[in-house]
Amino acid sequence: MDTSTVLIGVDWGGSNLRAFAIDARGRAGGQREIACPALSLAAGGHAAVLDRLIADWRRPGLPVLVCGMAGARNGWQEVAYCPCPADASALAAGLLPVAADIWLVPGVRYDAGTGIEVMRGEETQALGAAAAVDDIMLICPGTHSKWIHIENGQIRSFRSSITGELFDALWSRWLPLVGPAPAQTDWAAFERGLAAGHATPLLSALFSVRAGYATACLRPDEIHDYLSGLLIGAELAACDDMAAGRPRRIVGAAALSARYAHALALSGHRATRLDAAACVAQGLSSIWQGRR
Amino acid sequence: MDTSTVLIGVDWGGSNLRAFAIDARGRAGGQREIACPALSLAAGGHAAVLDRLIADWRRPGLPVLVCGMAGARNGWQEVAYCPCPADASALAAGLLPVAADIWLVPGVRYDAGTGIEVMRGEETQALGAAAAVDDIMLICPGTHSKWIHIENGQIRSFRSSITGELFDALWSRWLPLVGPAPAQTDWAAFERGLAAGHATPLLSALFSVRAGYATACLRPDEIHDYLSGLLIGAELAACDDMAAGRPRRIVGAAALSARYAHALALSGHRATRLDAAACVAQGLSSIWQGRR
CATH class of the missing domain: 3.30.420.310 (2-keto-3-deoxy-galactonokinase, C-terminal domain)
Structure with a gap:
């Protein structure tokens, strides 16, 4: 990892653990990935697994941000959902410190009128996807597909399909x-x-x-x-x-x-x-x- | 089984084999049931299983009518579907003899415009349910639920849900x-x-x-x-x-x-x-x- 890294990013989902060395412009440099579902570890086991993956990247004061199912109940530690509409500042305000220099990113919750919607991980993809545009519909296919409306850097609404x-x-x-x-x-x-x-x-x-x-x-x-x-x-x-x-x-x-x-x-x-x-x-x- | 029996009825579905002694007015007298999916038997095995259940009921010339999945591919023998609209005469015309005094009842097929619909067994229930009324919607909940429109003794249309x-x-x-x-x-x-x-x-x-x-x-x-x-x-x-x-x-x-x-x-x-x-x-x- 070169010295341009200002942030270590982690996407820990239902199947895989991915880590990125991120520079000041938000670009991913080095990238590592292992198969390791965030919900399958015993309580207290997440820090050690993550450390084995990125120990050589870490240095004091270099922040590590973890998004995805790691913040779910039965994950690393449960992080309260951020209500919708949500922008980067709102998610930042909900960051949960879990170890020295390590924070979990909150998921987002949306009351769609007909029911409650939730997501963990896709909110981060959405903010990244919309960084350069005003108003988009981001489609995230998967186990639980999401259609996310982002406008002016704000997640306005979303709908999940199973x-x-x-x-x-x-x-x-x-x-x-x-x-x-x-x-x-x-x-x-x-x-x-x-x-x-x-x-x-x-x-x-x-x-x-x-x-x-x-x-x-x-x-x-x-x-x-x-x-x-x-x-x-x-x-x-x-x-x-x-x-x-x-x-x-x-x-x-x-x-x-x-x-x-x-x-x-x-x-x-x-x-x-x-x-x-x-x-x-x-x-x-x-x-x-x-x-x- | 008393002597008023004019017909042995059999409903052989995806889970169970049921037999009824039926009188001249269509009423079920004696009834027997065993767990035996119609699709799980080796070819040629159906006659023996049925005979074990109703051997003491049978007599030469007493018809045995079998409806349900026994007429499916991988069942006793495949019976061609009868097209919709279908009434009792149309189903009778499609009866398939499979042994002495034993016939399989055809299922019904309906081209719903948006796709092909099929059923095996529910058509017989529908004719029975509508025997005394003009125009009904018969709902058959189950693995593959059916909503069947029967009017004047004729199955007009139906829709399946999984x-x-x-x-x-x-x-x-x-x-x-x-x-x-x-x-x-x-x-x-x-x-x-x-x-x-x-x-x-x-x-x-x-x-x-x-x-x-x-x-x-x-x-x-x-x-x-x-x-x-x-x-x-x-x-x-x-x-x-x-x-x-x-x-x-x-x-x-x-x-x-x-x-x-x-x-x-x-x-x-x-x-x-x-x-x-x-x-x-x-x-x-x-x-x-x-x-x-």
Whole structure:
């Protein structure tokens, strides 16, 4: 790590622990990653795991900022959610010190009227993604996808969909019946699923997998990508009203982001894909600079 | 079995094998049931299993009619679906002989415009349920719930929802996290779930379980019945337009039917609950009498 590092950034989520050496302009230099879910460690174990990953980077007075599920109940330590709307200063005010030079970033909570929304980690990506623009819809595909509206550096609202978790739950049931996913994405099957997910209430659309299998209208090897398209189509149908008139940005894993970009393109929307590490580094930098 | 039996009826579904001794008026007399999924037997095994259950009932010339998943691919033998609209005569015309005096009842297929719908077993319940009325909406809750419109003895249309399978898939994931279901139904939690399932797109409503858990707005022991209400609420929101102006009838397992009746009552609809065995017996009787 070179001497331009002013901040160590950490994104500790439900699967992986990632660390970045961040310079004064919010750019990620060195980057390290290990598989280590933030919620699977015994109480008190987080500091030692993190230290093993970045011990050679640390020096007294160099701040370490940790966002993600590490701040959840059953994580490193629970950090109170910051209410929405939230900007970098509001998140900075909620930083929770957990060790010398180490702070946890709060998640964000939003009362959507129909229910409570929460996120941990995506708020930091959102601040980074919006650093250079006025008003965007940030789409974060994943286990619990988020559509986040950010305007003038402020997270205004967001909506979550359980898309990825539902895919996992159903695919793990159906895999023994239909066999493994194809090696390459079957875009035709994906598009048929998209159409079904757009047109039909989700509980009925999901039955179309069973009906397609029973009537041989769907081949077993098409079901993986049909289901993927169906769920992404349902998410777009439920969320795309939030994006009206706003540029859409996608930040997430490459293969999954490509599916969302493809689905949006079919609806006539060009969505720019952003680098997740760059967004997190920029977001953590903004939060650190947002202290008063 | 007394001598008034004119037909042996069999409902062989995804979990159980049920047999009924049916009289000339379509009433079920003797009834026997064993756990035996129609799709889990090796090819050629069905006749022997059924014979063990009803050997003492059989006599030459006494017909045995089998409805349900026994007619599916991977069942006893695949029976071609009967197209919708379908009445007792149409189903009778599709009866498939599989052994001496034994026939399989075809399922029904419906092209709903947005996709193909199929059922095996519920068509027989529907004919039985509608035997005495002109025009009803029959609701069959279950793994794959069906809403069936029957008018003048004819199945006109139906819609399936994957409600029960989705409940199983999600509850089996969440059970280790939140602990077992309460011994008694928590109707308050069920009603909160109903409201969420009615008001919010399903992918977002399902995230409210995660958010409710993370914010302690939902207690772990409330999640089972909240999820049940949420999915049933989503099914009602998606299907209840089919029922407009028609009397609603429910046929299915007692505890699950009670949940649907409760949910419908909160929407201002009184739904009569029918006995499943009586409906199947009456339906098989109608089909047998529908031969030309």
